[in-house]
Amino acid sequence: MADPAIHIQSVDKYYGDYHALRDVSLDVPDGQTLVICGPSGSGKSTLIRCINGLETYASGSVEVLGLAVGDDRHLCNLVRKQVGMVFQHFNLFPHLTILENCVLPQIRAIGKDRTAATEEARTQLARMQVDIHAEKYPDQLSGGQQQRVALARALCLKPKIMLFDEPTSALDPEMISEVLDVMQALAREDMTIICVTHEMGFARAVADRVILMAEGRIVEEGTAEQMFTAPTHQITRDFMKAVQR
């Protein structure tokens, strides 16, 4: 079997005295769509933020596409150029137009020239069906539209891996599906995706694998179906019940 896209080995992470990740190991094969769920405070965000070096960790190792993510800033930067990330609160740049939000990172991060970057930006915005808003500013868009722009912005850099941290949990209910739809389309392509979400419908539809975290550990893993029908831990059962309500 080929090397996994992401290889996490015995990672421990502390916030001061708080042990946020406890001996976490995880391999994500190329092209897999992985959903991470679990109760609040269980370390889901912390784990995926270790993948692109937004967080440091105390011990263990994280390898992404064969590059070690850790203290070496240069390697971290190489990794970030191939790993896109979408946040709960979109984090668009409010003083730039939608188009410029997508163009600027291409110029600054990978040194593309403006013409090519603009063309790419328009393509991705069209793919996310927000191209008619290209000249507007982020605060003129709905949450769902902003999140799709954030996705387009990340895709402009042609990442091999996409990380999502609760991409729909700040959205009004009627906008959740428009974001999940484009994410599903993405998952069906051969992109490697790690998504922290409680949207079990999404997990059922496209996740190759679901893992459940609690108290800084991975406590259960399997397909979405297995999580519902044959959970082995009480925590999983409780959690599944809670999100289904």
Added chain:
Amino acid sequence: MSLTLSNPDNPTGFVAALRKHFFATKLDAVISLVFGALIIWFVMGVVDWAILDAIFRLENRDQCTYEAGACWAVIESRGRLIMFGLYPYAEQWRSTLACFVIIATMVLSCVPLFWSVRRLPALWVGGFTVFVLLMRGGFWNMPLVTSEQWGGLALTLFIFSAVFVIGMPLAVLFALARRSDLPVIAKSFGLIIDFVRSLPLLTILFAAAVVVPLIAPEALQGNKLMRVVVAFAVFFAAYQAEIIRAGMQSTSAGQEEAAIALGMPYWSLVVDILLPQAFRNTLPSTINQAVITFKETSIVTFVGFFELMASGNAAIGTGEWGNQYVEVYVFLAFIYFIFVFGLSRYGAWLETRMRLGHG
């Protein structure tokens, strides 16, 4: 405010507007009348003094001593001293030209077309070079005029713009250093900023003008004007840094993370993301700081420079025009007003422009 207007549907016309804004209630009417009378009385007094009773040209020497109105002849007679200070009479055209150069540079750098990392520094380096060459001379048939002899408006404008142009990048550096991830840097710059802010400007300028020559090696001293300008710029930067830092703090932490996650380099995060928003968020305070700095340039008098204010004082210092100090101060106030008012209006224009969403 209660409306006693009989027909609010018909508010057009001058009289209706007048009624609505000034005579809506009895109390409004009283206040309007009292203040209206005060304003009219004041304006008429000023007009009488400044125009009707004023003397513009002097026919005999004692005339100004007995008249009730303003004696603008003082400006005609002492205007050059006020505007140019000790700058040699025959060379004052150079000072005039230098004023225009620096004003043109200021105005141009207010135009959005020039707001780029390359154009703005080029513009100011060019502007200052021409200014200094003109003022200093020492080539062709322009005799050397050292900076000790510079004065009046040209000196005021030079100090202001140099302080602003040197101080602003310094302020950005201070602000960035203060929010650095390395505690040593963050703490020490915090200390420096607080230290500078705890000293009166005059103390700092004195140190630069008088103390530095006593302790620093000759090669590092530069000339006095340079030292004073740099010290002033550091003072300005200490205040402006806190304004910029506040502005950067009000941008969400999420944007910073997004930029990092996208692989954008640190300088781009600062230049493209943080600073534009920081300036935009703190525009009123920044303009305010500029206004304060413009007026504070008069403090360099105390370390021996004949800027506008000092030149004005010199103009009335001789016995001959000693009674006309009001006229001279009004004239000075008018010059300060033009620049400060221009600055404020520019700030207001920028704010509307930014509210409309432009970068």
